[in-house]
Amino acid sequence: MQKIPRPARPAPGVDATVPGGPGTGELAAELGRRLHLRVRPFFRFLSPDSPVVESEPNGAESTVTVLEGACRCVLSRACEEPAPGPSHPLGMRLRSGGTLFVPQVHTYRLSDIHVPTTLLRLDLEGPG
Template sequence: MKSFVEELVLCVAANGGRGPALLWPEDPTTLQALLELPRPARPEPGANSSVPGGPGTEELAVELGRRLQLRVRPLFRFLSADSPVVESAPNGAESTVTVLEGACRCVLSRIGEDPAPGPSHPLGMRLRSGGTLFMPQDHTYRLSEIHAPTTLLELHLESLG
């Protein structure tokens, strides 16, 4: 998990306030370590929900927050197969989204812009297990094409003040 924190710190330092970034951890054990984090049970089929991270994500959040000098709020997002489109709510903070299990299409847009994909919108991609997306505070995402149960770990990076 230490290498994941180090890679996130470098990603935020390089991209914070500049633009989104996609991170694939170099350490091959990172995804397994993230999958082993204790998490709440998956909700009933057909239900999409966000659940605050628990004890398993506390160490990750504390260490990342200490290194970035930010408050880090972890949460799990559970998406069911064939979910309707899911959109993030703007929260004024930078954030990361890591796909733990499953996959989905993700389209990024600046807050207030139409997130519909198209030729003029280059920020669409397929996110798969192990991928982490960094989003500046002025961006939101739209998730679609969820064909299997998908679990995301979101980390919201908030100022301490």
């Protein structure tokens, strides 16, 4: 298994999103060539007991992969509130190695973060 190089984790208690570095840039460029899309990588670092994190619609399809840690993810249409509770049909617990595909006009909500969690988000945009 190949390790994806990532920036240093921010100070404890700080949640941060940062652009991907050289290693993820190469991954994104190769994926973009194969899919004929522009792919932009971002890392998201979440602290234990982080508040609920909601994505903003960005007009692109995305993948969200948990590199380490775990969180609950709920997918919903951008204009709709997700149904509450763990029984939501588009909700799941993602652990290290798990990936969520986020179609256009959809958002995701991350919660139940109990350990330091690192995510890699790849935004899949129109031809680059």
